[in-house]
Amino acid sequence: MNAATTHWILTLVCRDQPGIVHAISGAVVEAAGNITESQQFSSNDTGTFFMRLQVESGIDRAGFEAALAPVTDRYGMTWELDVVGRPLRTLVLVSKAGHCLNDLLYRQRAGQLSVDLPLVMSNHPELRGLAEFYGVPFEQHAVTTPGQKLAFEDRVLEVVEQHDIELVVLARYMQILSPELCEALSGRVINIHHSFLPGFKGANPYKQAHARGVKLIGATAHFVTSDLDEGPIIEQNVVRVDHSRSPGELVAIGQDEESRTLTQAVKWFAEHRVLLDSARTIIFK
Amino acid sequence: MNAATTHWILTLVCRDQPGIVHAISGAVVEAAGNITESQQFSSNDTGTFFMRLQVESGIDRAGFEAALAPVTDRYGMTWELDVVGRPLRTLVLVSKAGHCLNDLLYRQRAGQLSVDLPLVMSNHPELRGLAEFYGVPFEQHAVTTPGQKLAFEDRVLEVVEQHDIELVVLARYMQILSPELCEALSGRVINIHHSFLPGFKGANPYKQAHARGVKLIGATAHFVTSDLDEGPIIEQNVVRVDHSRSPGELVAIGQDEESRTLTQAVKWFAEHRVLLDSARTIIFK
Amino acid sequence: MNAATTHWILTLVCRDQPGIVHAISGAVVEAAGNITESQQFSSNDTGTFFMRLQVESGIDRAGFEAALAPVTDRYGMTWELDVVGRPLRTLVLVSKAGHCLNDLLYRQRAGQLSVDLPLVMSNHPELRGLAEFYGVPFEQHAVTTPGQKLAFEDRVLEVVEQHDIELVVLARYMQILSPELCEALSGRVINIHHSFLPGFKGANPYKQAHARGVKLIGATAHFVTSDLDEGPIIEQNVVRVDHSRSPGELVAIGQDEESRTLTQAVKWFAEHRVLLDSARTIIFK
Amino acid sequence: MNAATTHWILTLVCRDQPGIVHAISGAVVEAAGNITESQQFSSNDTGTFFMRLQVESGIDRAGFEAALAPVTDRYGMTWELDVVGRPLRTLVLVSKAGHCLNDLLYRQRAGQLSVDLPLVMSNHPELRGLAEFYGVPFEQHAVTTPGQKLAFEDRVLEVVEQHDIELVVLARYMQILSPELCEALSGRVINIHHSFLPGFKGANPYKQAHARGVKLIGATAHFVTSDLDEGPIIEQNVVRVDHSRSPGELVAIGQDEESRTLTQAVKWFAEHRVLLDSARTIIFK
Structure with missing residues (x-):
């Protein structure tokens, strides 16, 4: 050719x-x-x-x-x-945990993930060094009051417009988005969520999983809807654990699954492999 | 030696x-x-x-x-x-679906599962041929009225006593055991249950899983307690599925996971590898 | 419709x-x-x-x-x-080990594998009962001399012609087919082979795998060519093992992988999902 | 306590x-x-x-x-x-590919891998920035002549002595160690190697794997002996691939398996979970 x-x-x-x-x-x-x-x-x-x-x-x-x-x-x-290969303009939101952000940044640099990252936004300062090592600007705003949360979300929408953002990735961003933001960015926000068999509701699911002695823990990457953690599933992975694992170890193991599951979902989305059929995703992988 | x-x-x-x-x-x-x-x-x-x-x-x-x-x-x-190797005296309860029973019988004969099977009990006649091919007596009683259910459970207890049964396996036995029977056989009844990420409650979970587009389906083998499907987990497996699977195909795939997960749990139990720590199992595999 | x-x-x-x-x-x-x-x-x-x-x-x-x-x-x-769903006319060849044959027969009866099995041929008598339980005729001929081997292969070709056989499955048939038979049935014979990381050549590979302390063992289903065990790969699976497994246990674990890998390959072939691109298979699953 | x-x-x-x-x-x-x-x-x-x-x-x-x-x-x-938890004094050798080094550094900083990394040595300059971002000194020497190779290995032994190194990790170090160095550091050098079912010898194994249409590719972490790539196996992983993958994509997928397999092996070694039984490893995980 x-x-x-x-x-x-x-x-x-x-x-x-x-x-x-x-x-x-x-x-x-x-x-x-x-x-x-x-x-x-x-x-x-x-x-x-x-x-x-x-x-x-x-x-x-x-x-x-x-x-x-x-x-x-x-x-x-x-x-x-x-x-093919055009980098997707992507905004990443994080809090303190760096495992997902590290995986996204490393793979972007390694040429395995075709995204353009104009900014990382966070409600905590911890991940500034990591973002900046990879040359990505980092913006931090406290989100401890309703007013700050509103301001943060306004800033997200501003960044989305300013950089013509195509995808917002919640890479362990530990704030629930307002229904208004979910609506405004519908089909363009991917979240990562720990997952267990069976599922656990409420605080500290790893502790519940430990108490019940689950043998598999994993992660689910899904679109964000205003129905919390119930948006269409894009990808899921699990890994085997046993009774000797402490709740803390379950967290560490779960984080690995979160990283690889989220990165995979972002990659498919960037390659236009994720289509929506009502509440289901069609994944053309 | x-x-x-x-x-x-x-x-x-x-x-x-x-x-x-x-x-x-x-x-x-x-x-x-x-x-x-x-x-x-x-x-x-x-x-x-x-x-x-x-x-x-x-x-x-x-x-x-x-x-x-x-x-x-x-x-x-x-x-x-x-x-080591003493066959565990095991009673199997089934309904119509033969996948779990077939796996148990085949592996028992192949010498991979050290159990002694004096009887298979069912509320349906369909699996008589399979049991009898493997030389295991088969007893069938309709369970469509409360009285019949009571009689069936009495017969279970009678068989347990008569054959000094050490383990009752619910190999897709589609009846809920009464709290009294759960109590009487506590720690000695293993059930197999389909499992999804996330979990689904209510009727026809495969249909719900399909509607939500889950990417992993699996099975959980667990002890039966009077708290339905919430007993201590012994073993879990999952397998990957995609959007092209019909609800019927999800069922078939799920059945494979059910068979291998249940057989594994029975094998560990027969080898005294399953111990209970409150609501958790310790598996010494 | x-x-x-x-x-x-x-x-x-x-x-x-x-x-x-x-x-x-x-x-x-x-x-x-x-x-x-x-x-x-x-x-x-x-x-x-x-x-x-x-x-x-x-x-x-x-x-x-x-x-x-x-x-x-x-x-x-x-x-x-x-x-869609037309049963593929399939001839199964076996020796003594029944794990693959059992899986094929069970799934055929369960409606999960659309094959028509007019005959099972074997060089040993052990699996007659299993075949006949499922209502499949069983034919046994000793293959201990070159003449007997020739006769067996002639009989295979006769059966292939007589029943218009579309696929020959070597379900742990422990004889090497002659180059002539491979040629005559090219692209229509599927074999199952144990597989290790790394590979081992020569007799008793499970013993070698044990000696080297491999952590994964598996199985490969492939088309048979006159180049022994080197035909195009259709499907592969592995399972994790550890140092505590005896060579005998490795064999049992390997057999499970063999069964499910072979059945999967036959299913895809029966659904016309396996196409050949030189030495590679294209699998439209 | x-x-x-x-x-x-x-x-x-x-x-x-x-x-x-x-x-x-x-x-x-x-x-x-x-x-x-x-x-x-x-x-x-x-x-x-x-x-x-x-x-x-x-x-x-x-x-x-x-x-x-x-x-x-x-x-x-x-x-x-x-x-428990004492950081293992570890020397990492690399060449140009950074996937394994990145994973080791990230997990060390995240507190998931208890190693002390006084130095990264390389025969190429590419990974200096990555090492230094994590605050690890980086030393580079060309290894293009036999004399340079000898000098590099002498420097390795010097570093081992100077820092009392307990483990040398070949994190995609693309040089074959001399038999003398293998001998001097016997049981203290871990290498990572791509792995296929079946195995392929010679140059460009990913290309061979592609040509044969393998369905699983993976990685093996093993101790280095003078018998190249044949030392005792510590850990192995595989991942599924299909016919649509180019040789280049197989490489990328293989690299992920290499990273996680090598990091796992280093972690177990640092926790004294890897013991040698002749040519086999005993892994107390």
Whole structure:
């Protein structure tokens, strides 16, 4: 392929019906494109069709969009067109625990995670050094009063607008977002949450897990909705533990699962592999 | 070792305090025994000491017990002495689903699970052929009225007494045991339960798991208490699933986890590897 | 969908080039079909395009083939059209160990594995009872001389022809197939092989694995080629072990991995999810 | 426990024989100690007995050693006495790839890995910034000629002596150690190596793994012996991959397994949980 070739990602969502693949592949032919990766899913639950394509083509964005328009119009598609590898503009929120932030920063630098990190925001000062070692600005504001919380969230929205942020990552940010912020950023906020079999509600779940003698602990990365910890699940992992582990050790083990689970979820999101089907995610991995 | 050597399992539970290991290993020396496997655990939660030993010795049971008596008396120990590989007298209760029963029967015959199965009891006729292929008597009674349920449970207790049953396995027995039966067989009934991250309550959990798009499904083997599905956990496993799985496929995948998790729990119990520390299990695997 | 709707599986292999998806989806539209599952892969190694579709349509086979013909001709495609859930005609070869055969039979009966098993062949008598419990004829011939081996393999080919066998499964059949038989059944024979990290050559690999203290043991299901144990890999699994395991226990643990790995490979093959790209398999799972 | 209580680790190796546990637990009683963790293993292969104890006691080192001496003398034991949590003096050798070093440094700072890192040595300059961010001195010497290699290894031995180094970690150090250095540091050098099922020899194993279509890739942490990559295995992990992964992606996935596997092995070694039984490791985890 020549130097002008672009590697495109195209995602599509519409009502399921016959002929979609033929129509969309026709638009790709029209755009002189070659499909290099393709995944689709028809949801029986909602009657919705989902598709993700990677397409190599020498065409520019305007040309590709022109080729797609008749099809996306005809089928009433929600669609997105992006370039493979474009760094996703991402805002990270943290508190004191650095395990998730460290993993995100290390992998971003190692070239394994295509995100652009204009800022890390925190309600505590502890992680400034880590962020700055990786050259990422760090902004800290106390969040101990309702007024401070409101101000912090206003600042988040300001940063989102100023940097055209596409994803907000709660990397162990230990504050509950207001319903208004959840609503404003719906589908663009990923949180990481410890997870147990069976689940435990209330304070200090690791202590409860210990008391019950659970044999598996893990983590769930999910979209944030105003329904706390109940948003659509993106990824989950578990690891085996035994009776000899103290509550403190369970925390350390759980943190490893949190890091890798959150990073995985961010990576898939950045690659447009995460689509929403009502309360479920479709993951085109 | 000569022909008369026996391979003993000794389990001990007592209040934690210094000197226990020295005392008990002294009794083993007294019994001319050689410790071939040893595990211990001191619970910080309850201040209890747990130990499991395997000992090779030419001594007979009376001799071994005599050597142990001064130590078990002095420390107020709860203890059990058994012979490695002795088949555990086990009663299996089933309903219609055969996956767990098949796994238990196959492994018992393959020599991988040391249990003696004098009877399979069921509230449905479907699994008679499977049980009888493996030469295990099968007894079926309808359980559709409260009176029938009472009669079934009375028959269970009768079988437990008649065959000196040491373990009752609920291998997808789809009836809730009465609190009275739970109490009567406390610490001797193992159940298998599907498990999800996060947990789901109520009817048709696989359907709920599907709706929420869970990425891991699994199974938990636990002791039965009158607190439904909340008894001490013995073993847990999970397997990864994705959005393309139908609720029916989730059921099939979950059944595999149920079989292997239940069989594992039964095996550990039969080998005296499962001890209770309040609501937690200590697993000496 | 009405009663006459069929759920088709279509697999395609051809030289990679632009326009294939558009052409094939056009043929599906022509056949009044709806694509319910679609996976594709372009191999950079061999320049080959692979596709697997599931299509719902009211059309009959002749009609579907007529709609496909212009496309498959134009692109020089190798293709197959089958009906979802049609049982694959499968011949199983065994020796003495029953763990793999038991798993195949149990899952076939449980409706989790869509195979038709007209015969089990063995060079030993031990597994007759198991096969016959599941109602599968069992044929045993000693294979201790070169002449007997030749006769056995001739009989295999005869059975393959007589029953129009599509897959031969070596479910712990402990004889090496002749190069001639491998050639005659190329791409239609699946074997299961224990696997270790690192690999061990020669006799008694479990003993070698034990001596080296490996921490993971597993199994590999692969196509049989005349290059012994080096055919394309279909599926692999491992499980964790530790220093306390005897060589005998490693064997038992390894057998579990063998069963589930082999059954998985057979299931994917029966669903036309396994395609060959030179020495690699493409698995559309 | 009062302020003067110490938490000791005691490891013992001797010829297996009756009475060892009783004798050693007697010495613990003598030292007014309480056993909080205990693991033992009798190797049938070599007739060797291995034990690891954690003991709480108010006694000082000299007192504990005096209490142990009669027993360790009588049984001809090799033994070590250390304090729980004492940082292990560790020298890390690296080349260009930073994934293993990053994981070691991050976990050391996070308090999850009890090591003292006086120096990182490398034959390349790339990782200086990472080491120095964590406050660890970094020393770089080119190793492109036999003379430079000799000088590098002499410097390693000098550092080992100067800092009383207890463990040398090859964190993707891409040079083969000379047999003389392997010998001089026998049992004190841990390496990390990618691993595949089946194994691949020779250059570019990821490319070979890709060509064969392996479904699992992983890593093995092992002691370095002069027999390259064949030293006793400490830990192994694998992760699942599929046909769509490029050789480059296999490398990235493999690196994650390398990091976590190496860090785990270092952690166990630092906690005196790794003992050698001929070519096997006993891991008391």
